[in-house]
Amino acid sequence: MTLAVMALYATGTTRLTGIASWRVKETDRIAAMAAELRKLGAGVVEGDDFIEISPPRVWRAATIETYDDHRMAMCLSLAAFNPLAGARPAQPLRILDPRCVAKTFPDYFEALFDLVRADVDDLPVITIDGPSASGKGTLAAALARRLGWQFLDSGAVYRATALAAHRARVSLDDEPGLAAVAANLDLHFDGTRILLNGEDVATELRQESTGAAASRVSGWPAVRGALHALQLSFRRVPGLVADGRDMGTVVFPLAPLKVFLTASAAERAQRRHKQLISKGIQASIADLRTDIEARDARDQSRVTAPLKAAEDALRLDNSALGIDESVDMCWVGGGSATRWTRVRPAEAPA
Numbered sequence: 001m002t003l004a005v006m007a008l009y010a011t012g013t014t015r016l017t018g019i020a021s022w023r024v025k026e027t028d029r030i031a032a033m034a035a036e037l038r039k040l041g042a043g044v045v046e047g048d049d050f051i052e053i054s055p056p057r058v059w060r061a062a063t064i065e066t067y068d069d070h071r072m073a074m075c076l077s078l079a080a081f082n083p084l085a086g087a088r089p090a091q092p093l094r095i096l097d098p099r100c101v102a103k104t105f106p107d108y109f110e111a112l113f114d115l116v117r118a119d120v121d122d123l124p125v126i127t128i129d130g131p132s133a134s135g136k137g138t139l140a141a142a143l144a145r146r147l148g149w150q151f152l153d154s155g156a157v158y159r160a161t162a163l164a165a166h167r168a169r170v171s172l173d174d175e176p177g178l179a180a181v182a183a184n185l186d187l188h189f190d191g192t193r194i195l196l197n198g199e200d201v202a203t204e205l206r207q208e209s210t211g212a213a214a215s216r217v218s219g220w221p222a223v224r225g226a227l228h229a230l231q232l233s234f235r236r237v238p239g240l241v242a243d244g245r246d247m248g249t250v251v252f253p254l255a256p257l258k259v260f261l262t263a264s265a266a267e268r269a270q271r272r273h274k275q276l277i278s279k280g281i282q283a284s285i286a287d288l289r290t291d292i293e294a295r296d297a298r299d300q301s302r303v304t305a306p307l308k309a310a311e312d313a314l315r316l317d318n319s320a321l322g323i324d325e326s327v328d329m330c331w332v333g334g335g336s337a338t339r340w341t342r343v344r345p346a347e348a349p350a
């Protein structure tokens with residue numbers, strides 16, 4: 001099966017014979033291979049016990065079905081190297097249900113990604129921006145999980161900077177001091193753990209006081225500049241879902257899909273309240289709403305990278321939606337289409 005995919009890179013036609021047994025494996029592998037190779041632009045002739053493959057004259061982007069067959073996922077992944085066969089521009093490849101490799105090689109894709117180097121500009125990015133407690137973090141994390149992509153919680157980066165500054169007794173008014181803290185941030189994300197200088201600070205980062213300090217820290221241009229490269233470094237294979245305030249406007253302005261998530265301040269205060277109560281932290285809804293509105297005002301009015309929707313973003317007001325429903329809407333790209341609005345109406349129908 002690997003040879004069948006390598007045939008895409010040959011200069012002539014490749015014929016594999018004596019492979020009748022392929023038809024009675026996890027799936028009918030001759031039929032499956034023929035269907036998927038054709039999607040990429042290859043010419044394929046199949047018979048009871050053979051397959052003949054002529055490489056694509058013009059490579060096409062494709063979404064590959066894997067038929068719950070680990071070998072289909074692993075073999076077809078090699079078609080992602082199409083630029084080596086002259087495809088210009090590189091044609092993106094999407095492997096559906098990549099986790100089917102679990103049968104024999106659970107971390108196949110991680111191992112593959114460790115071996116390859118991709119042109120960072122080719123890696124897809126989805127940005128999800130919005131105000132505090134709009135649900136963007138939950139949405140972004142869920143999308144990243146479903147896609148198997150990297151995840152950047154940029155709010156946590158600002159929160160960690162605020163926490164590190166507090167520990168180093170750097171004042172929230174000391175811009176150069178804060179920028180130095182940001183530039184030397186020893187921060188690692190490891191599943192649900194967030195390690196600052198090796199210590200898990202995930203719980204501390206979620207405190208309201210840390211969020212409020214982060215909002216002040218993030219107003220300094222030198223801090224934003226110092227954190228820029230760190231945020232860009234999250235763009236790794238196979239792609240990135242990034243959430244924050246300026247992901248679509250400043251950090252990843254060329255991202256092909258940008259979402260701006262909003263909800264009323266009243267709804268966001270309710271959600272934050274529920275979240276805190278579930279963690280045993282007491283809070284008043286009125287105070288939370290005042291805090292959220294103050295944070296919104298500060299984020300929207302700052303000079304550097306103010307909170308606003310990118311012009312090419314899709315806006316979703318999820319006040320009347322649960323977070324799970326929002327995730328489903330992004331995932332299927334639909335739900336009630338009327339809930340999605342373009343920030344700037346397209347000039348011509350796309």
Ligand code: C5P
Pocket residue numbers: 132133154155156158159211214215216218219243244245246247295299
């Ligand atoms: O999203 P979260 O509430 O964790 O963010 C904490 C603070 O960090 C925000 O209030 C905002 O001021 C700041 N922030 C930012 N730019 C980002 C992400 C967060 O200014 N991309």
